[in-house]
Amino acid sequence: MLRIFIASLLSAISLMAHADLLDTIKTRGVLVVGILPDNPPFARRNDNQTFSGYDIDYASLIAKKMGVKLQVLDLDPSHRIPSLKAGKVDILVAAFTKTPEREREVSCSLGYFVAAQKALIRKGRYPTSDSLANARLGASKGTTGESISRKLYPNASMTTFADIPEATRALDQGTIDAVMNDEPTLAAALNKMPNRSQYEISNFSNATEILAIATKLGEKRLMNTVNELLIESEKTGEAEQIFNRWFGPQTSTPFPRTFRIQG
Numbered sequence: 001m002l003r004i005f006i007a008s009l010l011s012a013i014s015l016m017a018h019a020d021l022l023d024t025i026k027t028r029g030v031l032v033v034g035i036l037p038d039n040p041p042f043a044r045r046n047d048n049q050t051f052s053g054y055d056i057d058y059a060s061l062i063a064k065k066m067g068v069k070l071q072v073l074d075l076d077p078s079h080r081i082p083s084l085k086a087g088k089v090d091i092l093v094a095a096f097t098k099t100p101e102r103e104r105e106v107s108c109s110l111g112y113f114v115a116a117q118k119a120l121i122r123k124g125r126y127p128t129s130d131s132l133a134n135a136r137l138g139a140s141k142g143t144t145g146e147s148i149s150r151k152l153y154p155n156a157s158m159t160t161f162a163d164i165p166e167a168t169r170a171l172d173q174g175t176i177d178a179v180m181n182d183e184p185t186l187a188a189a190l191n192k193m194p195n196r197s198q199y200e201i202s203n204f205s206n207a208t209e210i211l212a213i214a215t216k217l218g219e220k221r222l223m224n225t226v227n228e229l230l231i232e233s234e235k236t237g238e239a240e241q242i243f244n245r246w247f248g249p250q251t252s253t254p255f256p257r258t259f260r261i262q263g
Helices: 002-018 021-028 054-066 077-085 144-152 164-173 183-192 220-236 238-247
Strands: 030-035 069-074 106-122 136-140 157-161 178-182 199-201 207-216
Touching (some): 021 030, 021 220, 030 054, 030 077, 054 069, 054 220, 077 106, 077 207, 106 144, 106 183, 106 220, 136 144, 136 164, 144 157, 144 178, 144 207, 157 164, 164 178, 164 183, 178 183, 183 199, 207 220, 220 238
Parallel strands (some): 030 069, 136 157, 136 178
Antiparallel strands (some): 106 178
């Protein structure tokens, strides 16, 4: 009897050792997703402490297709990768730009959004990218707005902030000259600024950003499932519906959909 018990225990331990995160999620019945709060139109905190936005719709879609419940965890930009690697979240759906540097730390899905990185500036001050060479720049800490700007403008000063609202307040107070981020995020932030008529989004762009869903390295089955669901959403029209809900002509941040999700 003891031998049978030990054999069963060892078998269970072996199965646990080989179980991947996708199995764990399905057994648990919950998908834990890291998001960026206060980052409309990708995610925003509602009055009842729920969240809504483009990223939230994708997180909900993935959880529903997996047949599990959704749990979201709001993160600061700089905490996204550490939280994922530490196992605090299963995936990131958090306005997360795919870059070679990041893909050395985490796995990134197919792109589910494409945007230009631009600058939010006072009107008429900075007509070209080069005109920001010695400016006082601001960006959310841990974002590509920070990392790309540091590379492009080595002589500029960079101040990092916890989130975009904090950065736009600094811009309005005159402590920085520009906020660097993707165009939709800047457009949403501009709409909320009390003196928005004094500001504009730059005509120039510094990069094309592909937003992706991230998993821990090595979770191939989970990543394959995420990619399959993204492709399926494009084929069924769900992806276009989500886009139009947050970026369609009736919204406060209208943008043309110039991409398709494809493998």
